[in-house]
Amino acid sequence: MTKEATKSARKSAPEPANRRTGARASAAGSSPSPKSASNRAERAAERRGAIIEAAMDEFIARGFAATRLDDIAKRAGVAKGTIYLHFKDKESMFEELIRTAIVPLVTRLWATPPQPGASVRDMVEGFAKTFIEEVANTPRGDLVRLIVAEGPRFPEVADFYYREVVSRGLAGMRALIELGIARGEIRQKNLAQFPQIVVAPALIAVIWQSLFSKHAPLDALEMFRVHLDLIFGERRTT
């Protein structure tokens, strides 16, 4: 080791890159005071947010074990001790992180406009479109990969993910499939037993983007459409 330590630059992960253009800095500024966050509680919340965001980036880039709290602190623009004012320890920080990140993600996904007149296919496709645009093709997708990666070592996280995302998501999808069957849009009745099948290409897309996209880019949305053609029958106009 010794000098290896220096070789691959001990910098934080890849880089903030797209410093979330102060969006949050002002986000806290819902208060009338124009002079940024002068209020104590506000500043604290702001810091906490910065820590969470920084930690997210680092954990995604390096995984749980290889992430250093010093790096998180540096990236968040905060001293290491500050982290411990907000989180008990590294482990619970990780768990809480995932939890707080998933909720808005799922909310966002289920916020699809109901569109009463739409066909089931359109609903599923709209859902997929949102997922691919908002998750698979963005850093959020890595969150999913992170859960797959660390899940077995963090049963709490895996359980939470199963309860809040997987089981609900599959239940919702199953309902949609049953609706599709009832309406005659879907032939294959057994499909309702395995909603996973409908969702599978979405997961593939997430994994593909973070592992192989540099070797062979994947048009995830088009792939999903072909998949839907299998389920609902062709409809391509192209």
Next chain:
Amino acid sequence: MTKEATKSARKSAPEPANRRTGARASAAGSSPSPKSASNRAERAAERRGAIIEAAMDEFIARGFAATRLDDIAKRAGVAKGTIYLHFKDKESMFEELIRTAIVPLVTRLWATPPQPGASVRDMVEGFAKTFIEEVANTPRGDLVRLIVAEGPRFPEVADFYYREVVSRGLAGMRALIELGIARGEIRQKNLAQFPQIVVAPALIAVIWQSLFSKHAPLDALEMFRVHLDLIFGERRTT
């Protein structure tokens, strides 16, 4: 940390379980015995094998960063220094490990009896059956998860995996799909563009087994059959 260290028992991962029945212990006895490894080179190879196996278990259970070489050594019944007689360092050990584990895995998978008279569906189903029985429902499946987990941090591994498994596997699947289309077994012509779709449920199965099977067991093979029904049309007799 402090006492945390003790809490979750610093034991190795889950357990060696099948102590390689003292093969070596007896070797120390009278050497003339032709059986077991009495020869120097043989013993070395045996040790190397034990290290690889132990390392595999540990890496799968804990991920790269959290795995301790002391644990690998202990599990392999070898001193830590011995590891360095066989591998340059932890990182290259990990890479070599994956490489040596994948080759036989892939070989095994492609060793499906060609069965000249079989339909394309039967071929794909046979392949899936092998995969699910030999990979998804066994510890080998965790190897796949390990690659997904560590891939981004080990570009070498990801590249290797793409070259040796993904691109070949998809090419083979594409050929099969085209055959299916030519034979009229498959309607959906666009499917050949995305062989990933055919394979997707297999990957889902692997991930499901290691993350969620305790919450809700998944009959992977049945799921795959339903998926094939989508592609080839129903055929269920059950």
Next chain:
DNA sequence: TGACAATGACTGACCAGTCAGTCATAAATG
């Protein structure tokens, strides 16, 4: 000013990688 927030130097556990020494085996010798 008093109370609380933030800091970052510090501690101690931990662990990858090393290396001087051991000893079973193989080769050389009588």
Next chain:
DNA sequence: CATTTATGACTGACTGGTCAGTCATTGTCA
């Protein structure tokens, strides 16, 4: 063969660096 010498696989205590978590000190708000 029996005995001595050479080999190198194997060992595990040790080193140097790293990093999670602490806490005395310093800064800031109300």
